[in-house]
Amino acid sequence: MFNEHFPGLVPATSYLFYKAYGQFGQYVPHFYCINCESYMGPRETAPKKCSSCNAEFDFERNLRVGSYFLVHSLSTQIVDIVEKSGIHLNERESIPGIVSDIQCGAEYEKLKQSGQIGADDISVLWNCDGIPVFNSNNFQIWPIQFQVIELSPKDRQANICIPCLWFGKSKPNMITFLTAFVAKLKELEQTGVKWIDSEKVEHTSKINLLLCSSDSVARPLLRNTKQFNGKYGCDFCLHTGGGPYVWETPEPPLRTEMDHFRHAMLATPANPVMGVKGPFPLMELESFKMITGFIPEYQQSVCLGVTKQIASLWLDSKHHNEDWYLGGKVSDIDQELLAINPPVEVTRAPRSVKERKFWKHLSGGHFCCFMHCLF
Structure with a gap:
């Protein structure tokens, strides 16, 4: 599955794989209800019955039909990266007036200057998209991938992590898929991760989820909104949509975080409000913004x-x-x-x-x- 993303990256034998990646092979299955796809959690904490539809949880049956996705510890992966030999945080060369990386951007600088991102804190660029696996059927992989923004671009791309992995015949239920991911991030926003640098100095870094880069098909799934060809399907403004985006006078207003929250609280999947279908797990994060957190693709x-x-x-x-x-x-x-x-x-x-x-x-x-x- 890793070779679907990075051809030739994964070693040919299991011995060489675990030697190279160590604990990155320790994914834990998180189960969801076979009937309604509600999140149930890992086997140790999964309830006996689904809280949404009251269906009984049968571990063997869920395992047999593939009613689960894989989760690996976010904190473990981040610590493994920042403690690597030769890895250094916040060592970019900034030239005033020249934007050469995300860390040079005005919005990132505002977050640093305001103290929302501390000197030791780590911010994350993430994405999620589907990848067809076979030509003969509809099975597809949906990974969540992330990179540490405070690394140099070269180190960032060489250390892409995959904390969650969905494999199935259809697109994932994103509320279910993101539940475990968001729950861990909420914890890391508050307590952070502890790690030791090459000079044996201990750091505590809080984790901020800043940006999501996904295409226009995956992005509505990650925002719980209508697709781009639906009514009010634009993710960034309140254009009526419903087909071609023709010029409107006056120009449609841009979406705001406050408006999105209000629309989500009033909406349901059956009755969307301004294209929003309801609340979503990502809205629980303090660091992530549901409008500016997604970027045009x-x-x-x-x-x-x-x-x-x-x-x-x-x-x-x-x-x-x-x-x-x-x-x-x-x-x-x-x-x-x-x-x-x-x-x-x-x-x-x-x-x-x-x-x-x-x-x-x-x-x-x-x-x-x-x-x-x-x-």
């Missing part, structure tokens, strides 16, 4: 949204009478486009605009190269 919003739309306007022959039509410049565009050698992070090499209907949407790389060529 570049690949689908820009590469597969705005850029694709612009490419169609410029190049589709039905617009040949418009001033903006560029269909007569295809050869010139292709000459520039095919000369681009993108970095390894862009997994799709440039292709002719004549083949744009075959451009691979999953990478967004083709649209990115196209815009780079034109501007």
Whole structure:
């Protein structure tokens, strides 16, 4: 399952795996009700009956049908990272006026200056998304992944943790899936984790969940809101939506944390309020914000949204009478486009605009190269 995320990362034998990862193999199954998918907890603390539907908890049956997900200690993973040899927190070089990383951002600086993030505290960037596992069926993995923001970008990407892992035939019930994750974070927000640095100095670091980067399909699940094509489906403003997001006058107001809380308290899944379907576990965290905590997702919003739309306007022959039509410049565009050698992070090499209907949407790389060529 790890190799689905990082091909070739996991050693070939179980001996080498446990030698390399040690306690990272110690995932604990947390069970949920077979009938209504309500969270029940690990076997040791699971109730005899579901509190929502009164169904009896049968450990063997739940295990047999896969009515559980895997959880590994957040604090254990964080301590393991920060105590590694060569790992240092808060050692970025900040140049005034230059934003080179999350820690250079104005909002992060405000949190540091206000004292919400202390000198030893740790903040987390996280995400959750589904990954199809097999071509022959609908089984998919939904991991929660996180990175420590106070590490350098190189160390951050080399130390991605997976505290929760869902495997099943359908998307997870996010209220159930996030319950254990949020419960542990609430504890770590208050008490923190203790760890010892390379100079044998003990630190206590409180954990702050700051940002979630998920695509426009997973994000509504993580916010308990309507999807982007539903009424009031925008995660950031109160546009009516329900289809294409046409220009509205006056401009729709931006969503606020206070409004979101009020809408959630009034809503139910059957009767959403302004696109919100009800309360959600993430709302219990002090450090995480339900509006600004989620960020617009570049690949689908820009590469597969705005850029694709612009490419169609410029190049589709039905617009040949418009001033903006560029269909007569295809050869010139292709000459520039095919000369681009993108970095390894862009997994799709440039292709002719004549083949744009075959451009691979999953990478967004083709649209990115196209815009780079034109501007």
